[in-house]
Amino acid sequence: MAGKKAAKLPRAAYESELLRLQTELVKLQEWVRAEGARLVVVFEGRDAAGKGGTIKRVTEHLNPRVARIAALPTPTERQRTQWYFQRYVEHLPAAGEIVLFDRSWYNRAGVERVMGFCTKQEYQRFLHQCPIFERMLVEDGILLRKYWFSVSDTEQEARFRKRREDPLRRWKLSPMDLESITRWEAYSRAKDSMLVHTDIPEAPWYVVESDDKRRARLNMIAHLLSTVPYPEVEPPVIELPERPPSTGYQRPPRDLQTYVPDHAATL
DSSP states (O other), rough: TTTOOOOOOHHHHHHHHHHOOOOOHHHHHHHHHTOOOOEEEEESSSTSSSHHHHHHHHHHHHHHTTTEEEEEOOHHHHTTTOTTHHHHHHTTTTTTTEEESSOOOGGTTTTHHHOOSSOOOHHHHHHHHHHHHHHHHHHTTOOOEEEEEEEOHHHHHHHHHHHHHHHGGGGGOOHHHHHHTHHHHHHHHHHHHHHHHBBBBTBBBEEEOOSHHHHHHHHHHHHHHHHHHOOOOOOOOOOOOOOOOOOOOOOGGGGSSSOOOOOGGGO
């Protein structure tokens, strides 16, 4: 398949398979909860590579009390004085939880490195400590999965243009996104160096080709499911109780409460 661009996946086939995979994700969730497992999924990649859309599909039908998204903002002045990994540790899952990192500690290997937000010494320390940190997570029983979403420069620029023209998505186009266009090769070198230092047997990197968003979502979810040996947990039998007979309750008159106007009636 090298050098060949696959045909665009038809929407009907995409939606059918996505629903099947999302059903499996619910089964995975129930296994994680029943077994007290801890699952961490790291989503990394260039801006507009499709991480956010994939995360949305992963969590769409999951229980937010079990599966949560960690998308950390810029560190505070106090956090800047802490051990680099410290603010990420507090977001790690407890037993029976899934955490999806929408960008993660790998910020230091990417945007911080390229944009000069960290020193050379801090960057080198990260490359040395990151494999140690991740081995500690895995040794403690955390299931760690790392995905790099790879997008071409032409597709990235096309997505940026769509964001610029779409009022619903314009907020996604940040000054940092625009800067990434002029620093494409710098980000490429930073990514290559990151993979060399942090692609370890205990926590390997998995690259997701994401020029086709539909394929990327299906491929990533299917792969994640294939890496976790989750048996189906038998759901509990749920019986709805009989509604007891009325004891004479009368609903207050409607004019005593303020209702939301029926906007739908105007359509």
